[in-house]
Amino acid sequence: xxxxxxxxxxxxxxxxxxxxxxxxxxxxxxxxxxxxxxxxxxxxxxxxxxxxxxxxxxxxxxxxxxxxxxxxxxxxxxxxxxxxxxxxxxxxxxxxxxxxxxxxxxxxxxxxxxxxxxxxxxxxxxxxxxxxxxxxxxxxxxxx
Amino acid sequence: xxxxxxxxxxxxxxxxxxxxxxxxxxxxxxxxxxxxxxxxxxxxxxxxxxxxxxxxxxxxxxxxxxxxxxxxxxxxxxxxxxxxxxxxxxxxxxxxxxxxxxxxxxxxxxxxxxxxxxxxxxxxxxxxxxxxxxxxxxxxxxxx
DNA sequence: TATAATTCGGACAATTTTATCTTAAAATAA
DNA sequence: TTATTTTAAGATAAAATTGTCCGAATTATA
Numbered sequence: 438x439x440x441x442x443x444x445x446x447x448x449x450x451x452x453x454x455x456x457x458x459x460x461x462x463x464x465x466x467x468x469x470x471x472x473x474x475x476x477x478x479x480x481x482x483x484x485x486x487x488x489x490x491x492x493x494x495x496x497x498x499x500x501x502x503x504x505x506x507x508x509x510x511x512x513x514x515x516x517x518x519x520x521x522x523x524x525x526x527x528x529x530x531x532x533x534x535x536x537x538x539x540x541x542x543x544x545x546x547x548x549x550x551x552x553x554x555x556x557x558x559x560x561x562x563x564x565x566x567x568x569x570x571x572x573x574x575x576x577x578x579x580x581x
Numbered sequence: 582x583x584x585x586x587x588x589x590x591x592x593x594x595x596x597x598x599x600x601x602x603x604x605x606x607x608x609x610x611x612x613x614x615x616x617x618x619x620x621x622x623x624x625x626x627x628x629x630x631x632x633x634x635x636x637x638x639x640x641x642x643x644x645x646x647x648x649x650x651x652x653x654x655x656x657x658x659x660x661x662x663x664x665x666x667x668x669x670x671x672x673x674x675x676x677x678x679x680x681x682x683x684x685x686x687x688x689x690x691x692x693x694x695x696x697x698x699x700x701x702x703x704x705x706x707x708x709x710x711x712x713x714x715x716x717x718x719x720x721x722x723x724x725x
Numbered sequence: 726t727a728t729a730a731t732t733c734g735g736a737c738a739a740t741t742t743t744a745t746c747t748t749a750a751a752a753t754a755a
Numbered sequence: 756t757t758a759t760t761t762t763a764a765g766a767t768a769a770a771a772t773t774g775t776c777c778g779a780a781t782t783a784t785a
Contacts, residue, residue: 438582438670438673438675439675439676439677441677444675444676444677447676447688447689448676448688451688514689526582529582531582531583531588532583532588532591532592533583533585533588534725535725536725537725541722541725542720542721542722543721543722543723543725544591544592544595544712544715544716544721544722544723545591545658545707545712546721548703548707549703551699551703552696552699552700552703555695555696555699556696559692559693559695559696563689563692568688568689571688572688576686577686577687577688577690578685578686578687578688579687579688581678581679581680581681581685581687
């Protein structure tokens with residue numbers, strides 16, 4: 438469903454948000470340990486998120502990654518997925534047509550409308566804060 | 582969402598079913614023309630579907646691909662997707678965990694439950710017959 | 726039987742995605 | 756200022772997916 442890059446990006450962002458709620462920065466090493474992801478590849482993904490202002494980064498000693506207070510609430514899963522994988526998942530045609538709409542639908546267009554809409558609404562509704570507090574309180578997990 | 586292989590497989594199967602409803606076999610060349618897919622790659626996908634008994638193939642002059650009468654009703658999108666992409670799309674964890682369930686859920690587990698269930702039910706409900714008749718009657722399209 | 730039409734299967738090639746390595750740049754602190 | 760810690764960025768490599776080619780096998784027909 439999501440690319441590996443996007444999976445790592447989501448997990449990393451949630452972990453960074455979790456740390457930020459505790460007023461802590463976290464480093465690439467700590468992140469990739471915590472979410473069990475390849476370090477250098479994760480760095481690339483974090484660069485994307487930082488360029489898109491979804492997370493903040495700071496170089497140097499005591500540097501690392503963090504999420505700004507207001508972003509923890511305002512950044513939605515939607516923004517992360519869009520930054521990394523684009524909007525193809527929930528806007529793209531299930532059969533890969535460039536142009537597929539009610540006027541000229543692919544055979545799966547109508548059956549998939551509810552799925553796409555559902556996905557879009559979930560990604561729009563779920564904030565970093567929601568996910569991070571769940572992990573913090575032991576309701577969900579970033580590593581299994 | 583689906584792999585390219587799966588997209589081609591679905592389109593091809595629908596076209597083959599459409600022809601079979603008219604009691605005609607169709608060849609690889611006709612299929613890849615009709616669904617606008619790379620010929621040799623499509624052949625590989627059709628081999629998978631044939632091995633899984635989702636479609637039938639016959640070599641030689643006047644050979645080609647077809648779907649058996651009962652299969653047109655009985656084969657669901659589910660079977661095609663499963664044969665080509667496996668069940669990862671609707672059973673797999675959104676964040677890629679091997680083991681992710683209510684007991685030890687990833688941060689997106691509950692938000693994605695409805696999406697997965699919705700997807701699963703759509704794929705289970707939609708038959709080749711449904712898709713093929715829509716195309717045949719001009720309601721939907723295999724090429725755009 | 727010979728020929729043509731067709732799928733099958735294996736090997737290969739190109740592209741995309743995933744992953745790594747190495748050096749530079751920036752921030753902190755001694 | 757120098758050393759240390761950290762991210763940034765670019766080059767490269769590995770793996771997976773997508774795509775191609777070719778000869779063998781099979782079927783129908785002349």
